[in-house]
Amino acid sequence: xxxxxxxxxxxxxxxxxxxxxxxxxxxxxxxxxxxxxxxxxxxxxxxxxxxxxxxxxxxxxxxxxxxxxxxxxxxxxxxxxxxxxx
Amino acid sequence: xxxxxxxxxxxxxxxxxxxxxxxxxxxxxxxxxxxxxxxxxxxxxxxxxxxxxxxxxxxxxxxxxxxxxxxxxxxxxxxxxxxxxxxxxxxxxxxxxxxxxxxxxxxxxxxxxxxxxxxxxxxxxxxxxxxxxxxxxxxxx
Numbered sequence: 354x355x356x357x358x359x360x361x362x363x364x365x366x367x368x369x370x371x372x373x374x375x376x377x378x379x380x381x382x383x384x385x386x387x388x389x390x391x392x393x394x395x396x397x398x399x400x401x402x403x404x405x406x407x408x409x410x411x412x413x414x415x416x417x418x419x420x421x422x423x424x425x426x427x428x429x430x431x432x433x434x435x436x437x438x439x
Numbered sequence: 440x441x442x443x444x445x446x447x448x449x450x451x452x453x454x455x456x457x458x459x460x461x462x463x464x465x466x467x468x469x470x471x472x473x474x475x476x477x478x479x480x481x482x483x484x485x486x487x488x489x490x491x492x493x494x495x496x497x498x499x500x501x502x503x504x505x506x507x508x509x510x511x512x513x514x515x516x517x518x519x520x521x522x523x524x525x526x527x528x529x530x531x532x533x534x535x536x537x538x539x540x541x542x543x544x545x546x547x548x549x550x551x552x553x554x555x556x557x558x559x560x561x562x563x564x565x566x567x568x569x570x571x572x573x574x575x576x577x578x579x580x
Contacts, residue, residue: 357451361492364458371465383474383536387481390528391468394484395461398492402454405499412496413510417517420489420524427528431535438538 358406365395365402386430393419393426446502450495457491460484474541478533485525490518 372391379385397419404412441449464484471477497514504510537543537552 354447354450357447357454360451361454361458361495364455364462368458368462368465371462372468375465375468381474381536381541382539383532383541384468384477386532386536387474387478388468390532391461391465391481391484394489398458398461398489401492401496405450405496408503410504412500413493413513413517416489416493416496417513417520420493420517420521423485424524424528424531427532431532434535434539 355406358402361402362399362406365398369395382434386427386434389430390423390427393423397423440505441498441502443502446498449498450502453491453495453498457488457495460488460491464488473543474536475533475543478529478536482525482529485529486522489521489525493517493521 369392372388372395376385376388379388397416400415401412403409404415461484464481467480468477471480493514497510500507500510534552543550
C-alpha cells in the first residue's frame, strides 16, 4: 500500500511541476488561472494520499470540503480577469 | 470487510489512474494553443481524475475503518459536487477569459458570446442569416 501511495504522490507532484513550468511560459491570464486550478486539485490529491499514508482519519473530509469550495478560487480568478464585471 | 489484496489493488488502480490523468492534463496544456483550449483540456482532471481519487479514498476508508453511512454520504456528495462544481467553474472561467479578450479561432461557429444579446440571428453564419431574412427554405444544405 505504501508503494502505491508514493507512486500517486509522485505523479501528482510531477503534474504540479509541469504546470508551474507552463506558468513561466504562459502569456495570457486565462492560462495562468487554469494552471492555478490544476495546482489546487493536485495539492488536494497529494493531501488525500498523505492522509492515507499516515493513517489520518480525515481522508474523505479533505476531498469532500475541497470539492465543495474549489469553485471559489476559480470564480475569484475569473472576476479578476474581467476587472470585476460579470 | 475487504481482503487486503483486493483493497491494495483497487486503491492502486483508481489512485494511479487518477494521478496519471492529472499529469496528462498538465502535459496537454503544453500542446494546447490558446487559453480556451487549455481550460477545455483541464476538464478531465476535475471531472474524471478527482472522482477516481475520491473512489480510491473511499475504498481505503472502507478497508481501514469499515462501512459507515456518514462516510458513504460524504463520498457520494463529494462525487456529485466535483462533477457539478467543476463544470460550473470551468464555464465561468471560460466566459471571463473570452470577455477578457483572449483570442478565439476565427471559424468558431456558433459564437453567441460575441453577438449582441437579443439578436435573432445569433449563432447563425452570415449565409444562414441571409436566408432567414428572405424566408428561403434551404433544405439542400
